[in-house]
Amino acid sequence: MALDLIGSWLLPGFGYLRKKRYARALILFIIIEGTFFLGLVLKGSVTPPILDPSGGGVISFLSFLIQVGNGLLSIISFAAVLAFKKMGDFQLAPGPFLAFFAGEQPHAFFEMGGFYLLVSGAMNYFSVVNFYDRYKNGRNGCAIEAHKS
Amino acid sequence: MGTINIVSIIYLSFVVAFILGLNDHDTPRKIIRATLRRWLKLLAALVVIGAVVLLLSHI
Numbered sequence: 001m002a003l004d005l006i007g008s009w010l011l012p013g014f015g016y017l018r019k020k021r022y023a024r025a026l027i028l029f030i031i032i033e034g035t036f037f038l039g040l041v042l043k044g045s046v047t048p049p050i051l052d053p054s055g056g057g058v059i060s061f062l063s064f065l066i067q068v069g070n071g072l073l074s075i076i077s078f079a080a081v082l083a084f085k086k087m088g089d090f091q092l093a094p095g096p097f098l099a100f101f102a103g104e105q106p107h108a109f110f111e112m113g114g115f116y117l118l119v120s121g122a123m124n125y126f127s128v129v130n131f132y133d134r135y136k137n138g139r140n141g142c143a144i145e146a147h148k149s
Numbered sequence: 150m151g152t153i154n155i156v157s158i159i160y161l162s163f164v165v166a167f168i169l170g171l172n173d174h175d176t177p178r179k180i181i182r183a184t185l186r187r188w189l190k191l192l193a194a195l196v197v198i199g200a201v202v203l204l205l206s207h208i
Binding site: 024027028031032035038042109112115116119120123126127130142143144 | 165168173
């Protein structure tokens with residue numbers, strides 16, 4: 001179960017793939033990763049949280065937590081943002097892959113792109129929790145309404 | 150810019166409605182019905198919120 005949950009967080013639909021529910025796995029993967037990809041196209045990125053001791057960075061921290069819900073792609077985007085900043089310090093030019101995942105903060109659509117990443121992360125969290133609810137304690141993976149009836 | 154915002158509202162509300170519908174049901178018919186119902190409710194709520202914000206910004 002732990003492998004399925006962590007795998008589903010890293011790669012949307014992974015748990016259902018292991019349970020041989022291929023259609024569900026594919027649909028989740030396409031919708032969630034597709035939304036994330038659109039966010040990157042809009043020059044969004046997973047922005048590092050502002051850790052402010054006075055409490056001013058709460059929204060930033062919560063946004064980061066939710067964006068990270070997408071797992072692997074979020075980690076890549078976050079790492080790309082950090083790498084981009086480091087390369088800027090050393091005046092090195094980043095490649096297209098890094099630039100794509102790092103977003104472009106001054107861009108007009110940056111906030112919009114970040115919101116796409118937020119929705120993608122949140123939906124993956126819901127899907128992972130739903131997977132757990134369907135299969136916990138040896139359940140057969142049916143929808144929760146079926147378990148209740 | 151306005152077009153992107155409107156398209157984004159429509160697309161993202163669909164994504165939310167669809168994922169929640171997919172999580173709640175198993176059969177395609179139930180998933181589609183739940184998705185459409187949720188999507189329309191969500192869009193209506195967002196339109197109302199947008200109208201209220203527009204109104205308040207002109208006061």
